Amino acid sequence: MPKLAERAPDTGALPETNVSHDTDYYLWTQAQAALIRAGRWSALDREALAEEIADLGGSQKSEIRSRLTVLLHHLLKWEHQPQQRKYGWRATIVEQRTSLDDLVTMSPSLRAWPAEVLGKAYRLARVRAADETGLPERSFPPDCPYTLVQILDERFYPGPEEPDVV
Numbered sequence: 402m403p404k405l406a407e408r409a410p411d412t413g414a415l416p417e418t419n420v421s422h423d424t425d426y427y428l429w430t431q432a433q434a435a436l437i438r439a440g441r442w443s444a445l446d447r448e449a450l451a452e453e454i455a456d457l458g459g460s461q462k463s464e465i466r467s468r469l470t471v472l473l474h475h476l477l478k479w480e481h482q483p484q485q486r487k488y489g490w491r492a493t494i495v496e497q498r499t500s501l502d503d504l505v506t507m508s509p510s511l512r513a514w515p516a517e518v519l520g521k522a523y524r525l526a527r528v529r530a531a532d533e534t535g536l537p538e539r540s541f542p543p544d545c546p547y548t549l550v551q552i553l554d555e556r557f558y559p560g561p562e563e564p565d566v567v
Contacts, residue, residue, distance in 0.1 A: 422449045461511060465504050466518045472497035472552060473526035474533075477541055480560035482534050491558075498555055516549050 422429040429446070430453075436444050475493045479486060505512045515522075523545035531538040551557045 422446065422453070458508075461504060461508055462514055462518075465501060465511060465514050466522055468497045468500050468504070469515055469518065469522040469552070470525050470529075472501070473523050473545065473547075474529045476547065476552065476559055477526060477530035478534060479558055481530070481536060481540060483561050485534075494558070495555070498553055501553065515553075519545055519549060519552075 420428045420432060429449075433445060433450055436442075472494060475490050475497070479490055479494070501515065505515070527538060527541045527543075530536075530541055547557075547559065551559075
């Protein structure tokens with residue numbers, strides 16, 4: 402019998418509350434959530450919980466930077482290897498743009514963050530594009546050749562319109 406099938410069904414009881422976030426992170430998060438729902442404020446692991454909540458904001462910033470890097474990487478490939486274009490590249494471009502929009506819609510205070518990290522994201526995207534395409538890094542502009550408005554514009558695809566995507 403699979404291990405998951407051997408587990409007892411969830412009875413709605415509080416999860417073990419003396420577990421540390423260092424030993425079983427998932428169980429710790431569930432215990433903290435249950436304690437909050439139960440109003441057992443004194444039982445909360447306040448320091449660790451506050452640290453985790455603060456880290457959530459940092460993870461959103463990191464995700465924006467990461468998605469921007471992937472988007473730039475694919476825009477560079479799109480522009481510099483028009484003969485190699487694939488639907489997967491287009492799908493990745495669309496996915497990253499949509500996800501970036503979702504992230505800043507969910508956290509409007511991060512709307513300026515993409516502009517703040519554009520230079521760093523581009524530098525990494527340039528290295529990745531050079532590695533993946535086999536083109537020398539100097540083939541790509543040293544600074545981002547696209548504006549943030551272009552990067553996020555669903556109609557913007559750099560380079561020649563032809564050839565078609567294969």
